[in-house]
Amino acid sequence: MLSKIVRSVANQLIVFILIFGLYVIAHGHLTPGGGFQGGAVVVSGVVMLMVAFSSKELKKSLRERVLSIMESTGALVFIALAFAGIGTAFFYNLLVGTPIFGHIPPTGSNPGDFWTGGVVPLMNLAVGLKVIAGLSAVVLAMALFSSGEEVDE
Amino acid sequence: MENIPLNFPFLAAALLAAISFYIVIFKRNLIKLIMGIAIMASAVNLFLVALGYRAGGNAPIYTDVPEGSMVLPVPQALTLTSIVINVAVLALMLTMVIQIYRHTGSLDSEKSRKLKG
Amino acid sequence: MAALITQSPILIIAIPLLAAFLTPLVGMASKKARNALVIGSLVFVAFLVFALARDVVINGIHVYTLGAASPAQAIPTGFIVPVRIILEVDGMSAFFGIIWAVVSLAAAIYSLSHIAGESGQNRFYTLLLLMVTGGFGMMFTGDLFNLFVFLEIASISGGALIAYRTRYADTQEGGFKYIVVSAIAGLMVLFATGILYAQYNSLNIAYLAQTIQYTRLDQIALALLLIAFAMKTGMVPLHLWFPDAYSVAPASITGMLVITSHACMYAAFRVCFTLYGRVIDAPVVGWILIVFGLLTMFVGVTMAVYQKDVMRFMSYHAISQLGYMWLGVGVGLAVLGNPALVGVGGWGREAMSGGIFHILNHAMYKPLLFFTGGALFHYTGTRDLTKMGGLAHKMKWTTVLYIIGTLSISGIPPLNGFSSKILIYESVYQFNPIFTIVGIIVSILTLASFTKAFHSAFMGAELPEYRGGREVPKSMIIAMGILAAGIVFITLFPSLIVDSTIHPAADALIDPNPYISAVIGVAP
Numbered sequence: 001m002l003s004k005i006v007r008s009v010a011n012q013l014i015v016f017i018l019i020f021g022l023y024v025i026a027h028g029h030l031t032p033g034g035g036f037q038g039g040a041v042v043v044s045g046v047v048m049l050m051v052a053f054s055s056k057e058l059k060k061s062l063r064e065r066v067l068s069i070m071e072s073t074g075a076l077v078f079i080a081l082a083f084a085g086i087g088t089a090f091f092y093n094l095l096v097g098t099p100i101f102g103h104i105p106p107t108g109s110n111p112g113d114f115w116t117g118g119v120v121p122l123m124n125l126a127v128g129l130k131v132i133a134g135l136s137a138v139v140l141a142m143a144l145f146s147s148g149e150e151v152d153e
Numbered sequence: 154m155e156n157i158p159l160n161f162p163f164l165a166a167a168l169l170a171a172i173s174f175y176i177v178i179f180k181r182n183l184i185k186l187i188m189g190i191a192i193m194a195s196a197v198n199l200f201l202v203a204l205g206y207r208a209g210g211n212a213p214i215y216t217d218v219p220e221g222s223m224v225l226p227v228p229q230a231l232t233l234t235s236i237v238i239n240v241a242v243l244a245l246m247l248t249m250v251i252q253i254y255r256h257t258g259s260l261d262s263e264k265s266r267k268l269k270g
Numbered sequence: 271m272a273a274l275i276t277q278s279p280i281l282i283i284a285i286p287l288l289a290a291f292l293t294p295l296v297g298m299a300s301k302k303a304r305n306a307l308v309i310g311s312l313v314f315v316a317f318l319v320f321a322l323a324r325d326v327v328i329n330g331i332h333v334y335t336l337g338a339a340s341p342a343q344a345i346p347t348g349f350i351v352p353v354r355i356i357l358e359v360d361g362m363s364a365f366f367g368i369i370w371a372v373v374s375l376a377a378a379i380y381s382l383s384h385i386a387g388e389s390g391q392n393r394f395y396t397l398l399l400l401m402v403t404g405g406f407g408m409m410f411t412g413d414l415f416n417l418f419v420f421l422e423i424a425s426i427s428g429g430a431l432i433a434y435r436t437r438y439a440d441t442q443e444g445g446f447k448y449i450v451v452s453a454i455a456g457l458m459v460l461f462a463t464g465i466l467y468a469q470y471n472s473l474n475i476a477y478l479a480q481t482i483q484y485t486r487l488d489q490i491a492l493a494l495l496l497i498a499f500a501m502k503t504g505m506v507p508l509h510l511w512f513p514d515a516y517s518v519a520p521a522s523i524t525g526m527l528v529i530t531s532h533a534c535m536y537a538a539f540r541v542c543f544t545l546y547g548r549v550i551d552a553p554v555v556g557w558i559l560i561v562f563g564l565l566t567m568f569v570g571v572t573m574a575v576y577q578k579d580v581m582r583f584m585s586y587h588a589i590s591q592l593g594y595m596w597l598g599v600g601v602g603l604a605v606l607g608n609p610a611l612v613g614v615g616g617w618g619r620e621a622m623s624g625g626i627f628h629i630l631n632h633a634m635y636k637p638l639l640f641f642t643g644g645a646l647f648h649y650t651g652t653r654d655l656t657k658m659g660g661l662a663h664k665m666k667w668t669t670v671l672y673i674i675g676t677l678s679i680s681g682i683p684p685l686n687g688f689s690s691k692i693l694i695y696e697s698v699y700q701f702n703p704i705f706t707i708v709g710i711i712v713s714i715l716t717l718a719s720f721t722k723a724f725h726s727a728f729m730g731a732e733l734p735e736y737r738g739g740r741e742v743p744k745s746m747i748i749a750m751g752i753l754a755a756g757i758v759f760i761t762l763f764p765s766l767i768v769d770s771t772i773h774p775a776a777d778a779l780i781d782p783n784p785y786i787s788a789v790i791g792v793a794p
Contacts, residue, residue: 256439
């Protein structure tokens with residue numbers, strides 16, 4: 001565990017990192033970004049917390065069972081959205097034209113309408129959730145291994 | 154070979170690939186071997202992004218894009234997928250090296266070998 | 271039913287993926303439900319694969335376009351090139367799909383008791399189902415980049431599963447070597463894909479097969495692809511990682527690794543015969559495959575003769591049997607330009623059929639032998655043949671199944687190994703008699719080394735330390751029984767198997783035009 005200055009700055013900064021990561025995930029269909037990229041930004045915030053507080057402290061907040069459930073849920077939402085269009089074809093974008101994310105964008109340069117894209121922004125959110133849970137578990141497990149602790153299951 | 158110009162990105166990718174092959178074949182420290190694989194991944198990713206470049210092109214995104222042509226978007230998608238896969242592979246390799254170090258106490262690939270013949 | 275068959279290429283890939291991510295949630299609730307989910311999904315997928323294979327042989331190639339308005343339409347309206355991700359199932363893909371479905375079901379049933387005492391079993395079954403997804407994806411895809419992605423999925427899951435038992439040090443070393451080789455092979459495939467995309471602006475295999483010319487860059491891409499897939503299948507001289515990875519894995523995973531190397535052979539055949547089918551310099555590449563196939567056969571069996579570790583011994587035999595397949599298909603490729611020899615009844619076609627038939631037989635008896643080795647490890651706690659002895663007294667079923675496997679791998683009539691080896695011997699003899707002689711010598715050495723291992727492990731008086739045990743658990747016997755039933759079925763009906771599955775697969779490789787026209791339309 002590092003000094004009090006580092007810990008309080010980390011506590012303040014994690015909010016901004018989290019918001020920026022979620023912004024990158026949510027706007028994946030308009031600007032560079034998407035599920036994996038935004039998830040990696042959030043996990044870098046988690047790593048910052050792991051350095052400021054020790055990994056033993058973080059293990060009490062990020063329990064392994066919760067991370068596992070989050071990870072499986074993200075993947076299941078992704079596959080369920082892919083299966084939803086199976087009446088026509090797998091991965092068929094069935095939300096185009098409907099009110100949920102269904103606007104059709106104009107061709108050429110445009111200022112970017114958030115409610116376009118169909119199934120794609122929802123899949124971005126599912127993948128972002130999975131990446132956050134998965135990479136946090138990986139980083140936490142490696143930090144605990146290296147400091148000599150036993151990781152159960 | 155006739156119509157590929159000698160551009161710097163392709164030369165850099167070839168140089169990185171050559172360095173990484175030297176590291177993987179000749180170095181004995183396991184962590185250096187993992188870094189060699191990471192450099193090889195960077196070489197392939199650089200090659201993929203560089204082959205999509207068109208002179209004077211903009212980023213292939215329609216939000217507020219200025220006038221003009223765009224670079225190719227497909228190699229950028231291939232590179233993203235490759236980066237994700239290499240993250241998983243590197244995480245797995247590092248975990249195995251941690252376990253090897255725990256069991257044998259050495260990171261030298263000659264000293265920590267148990268399977269021979 | 272017809273709608274199910276139309277959707278089956280994607281269902282076969284997506285159902286194991288769905289089951290893989292349901293497994294941790296279900297496993298937290300109840301172990302029996304998780305086991306039922308794993309076995310149930312694999313049984314359903316096996317049923318779908320058999321239905322799809324039967325439909326492909328009767329009705330022709332199946333094409334499935336992801337995300338399109340109608341799945342069978344490969345080129346969207348208003349376009350002239352295929353732009354979406356396409357799954358394409360022809361005779362060769364269906365054949366490999368059958369192998370993959372049967373062996374992965376046997377491996378899953380075997381794992382129910384083989385890993386029963388370990389921790390983290392939810393993760394084991396998730397990774398096993400992900401490996402199954404990766405294999406099916408590699409076989410059914412019609413797209414070069416999808417091939418790379420599914421190859422990496424199968425490799426990463428396989429590497430993690432090899433290192434599953436973390437309390438031993440040698441499992442970690444074997445897994446590490448496997449992952450390093452797979453990463454390098456995957457990066458080489460990606461590099462070759464980049465080269466081909468830069469020239470022809472498409473990733474679709476059928477479209478590339480139509481427009482490819484044999485420029486210097488294409489030759490570099492072909493060399494990279496073949497070297498990458500040869501690294502993954504354990505061709506000599508790139509075989510040094512193979513015994514290390516196969517000997518330390520849990521026995522069911524070793525069975526899955528055997529068919530993963532077959533899947534990489536499928537990818538090599540797809541590249542040689544379909545992607546470069548119209549322009550390849552067939553005699554040169556064919557001779558390279560033949561030379562390395564002979565080298566692989568010989569080096570594999572001579573290294574196997576003096577091994578003491580039972581799983582390592584069997585993995586060297588796996589290397590040498592893979593050489594037979596490269597030899598058969600290499601001879602077929604070398605005479606590809608001669609239409610009389612590769613038409614119906616020609617010996618070029620029979621050589622390729624022999625090689626492909628040998629893939630089927632190898633996928634039946636090799637995992638069976640690895641499962642018996644795993645049963646020996648489960649019973650005695652060691653893999654060292656010098657410490658075992660007299661096990662036939664207590665392990666009666668395992669002994670019988672080991673004998674069936676040994677007679678199969680050595681090519682003793684009437685078992686299935688003999689049927690494929692005689693096809694290879696007779697047709698390769700017409701190409702060059704020396705190859706047949708090398709093959710027969712390798713068979714004799716195989717029989718000798720397996721007999722030695724049999725005496726060492728099973729025969730003799732019962733050793734005092736093994737006196738108290740019973741036969742291995744039922745699920746392991748059932749899994750081995752499924753594979754033995756497959757062997758007996760192929761033994762009894764070889765002509766039926768060859769006519770219904772092997773000859774369509776060989777014909778699908780020899781002629782790339784149906785593959786191309788199923789996507790592009792009538793080929794010009």
